[in-house]
Amino acid sequence: MxxxxxxxxxxxxxxxxxxxxxxxxxxxxxxxxxxxxxxxxxxxxxxxxxxxxxxxxxxxxxxxxxxxxxxxxxxxxxxxxxxxxxxxxxxxxxxADEEDTEIFSDNASKVDMMRRIFTKRMIPVLTVFFCCLVPNIVNILSAGITHVRPYECILLGILFGLFGLYIGMITHCFVGFRNLARKYSGEE
Amino acid sequence: MEDRIKRVYLPMTETGFYILFCLREEMHGYSIGKKVSQMTGGEITISPGTMYGTLSKMEKDGLISFTREEEKRRLYRITDLGQEILAMEMKRIERLYKNSKGEVYEK
Structure with missing residues (x-):
């Protein structure tokens, strides 16, 4: 727009x-x-x-x-x-012309912020993933998929779609957090 | 004193040291920042995210306590536990200083 x-x-x-x-x-x-x-x-x-x-x-x-x-x-x-x-x-x-355009003056406090994000936001995402999505998928796969009705097909599609989305998101986040951690510890 | 507090705060970061040092007087975050910058000739600046994070952590761990609010700014002061930590850190710095001058440090 x-x-x-x-x-x-x-x-x-x-x-x-x-x-x-x-x-x-x-x-x-x-x-x-x-x-x-x-x-x-x-x-x-x-x-x-x-x-x-x-x-x-x-x-x-x-x-x-x-x-x-x-x-x-x-x-x-x-x-x-x-x-x-x-x-x-x-x-x-x-x-940008003003002085001190950083909100963190040391790496320790940048790491602290990253930890806060990880514990308060990332852990809930992981909990939902491992406690809700994974058990459902495992149940379905172990029962074997036979004779599914059309509406079940749609539900399964949604479930597997969500599963894939979560895997993608979680991978992206772990790679991102690892890169930030490296940056803040001065390895980069 | 809890071992955890010692482990977390000793030795102190420069930011932590200056904040605790300043809070022997009642102050708020921004005034600490200004004072530190002035007393170190601009060598040490403490940005607001770092300042806020450190103050919250120290308050939670009981090294400083909230005293009152003034124009929406929270004022803090060092506690007895904070004083203890600060004294230990100052001794450490004194030892470093003496040793760096080639002197022997005696307790």
Whole structure:
């Protein structure tokens, strides 16, 4: 969807892809599209602006409502504009000309953030996968597929489709987290 | 003191050390950041994500405690446990310093 001064794009960034997402938003801003908001499952909304180099950063640090104000206030004190939260990720931006355009000043805190994402988001995904999908698939395969009715065919298709999607997602996430871990430990 | 606390915090990271050191006075995150930058001649900067993460962790582990809120900013101060950890770390730094000057460190 594109008209003269607003623009919407669909993008999927998975759990370990937050740095790619930051880079994407920065490039859009350089092209004269200023990020306004993002909605599930991945619609990015922009408005036309003067091309500018603006740094975008995502933080993952879910906190209770009483601490949220302090959290946002601290980033604002450091010169960051708070944009929104989506799926517990907080979005910030700051002009690239300003000083300190990083939200983490050491690798230890980058690793901490990655760990928070892994435990709070990745583990639930793995739990659903191993406790719901895998047992179902195993049951079906061990019973053998014979004489299926048409509607069962559709259900099976959905189940196997989900299974494949999960395998793909999980693989992508593990590779992504491993690459981030290498990067943060200075191996790259 | 729990072994886990010692294992996690000793030796301290520079960020951890400066935050704990500053919190001998009641302060909020951004003011700690400014003070650290000023006292180290700009050598050490602590970015907000790092600052927030470290403060939350130290509060959870009981090294610092929340005192009050001022204009939406949470203020913290070091606890007795924090003081203990800081004292141990300072001794370690003193030993390093003396040894680096070629002196022998005596307890």
């Amino acid at each position: 594109k008209n003269n001064d607003t623009h919407r794009e669909f993008r999927v960034f998975m759990l370990p892809d937050y740095e790619k997402e930051e880079e994407y938003l920065r490039e859009m801003h350089k092209d004269g599209w200023k990020f306004t908001h993002v909605t599930m499952p991945g619609f990015y909304h922009f408005e036309k602006c003067e091309p500018e180099d603006v740094v975008y950063r995502l933080d993952y640090n879910p906190q209770s409502a009483d601490k949220k104000r302090d959290y946002i206030r601290m980033f604002e004190d450091y010169g960051w504009e708070y944009l929104q939260d989506l799926a517990q990720f907080s979005y910030f931006r700051k002009s």
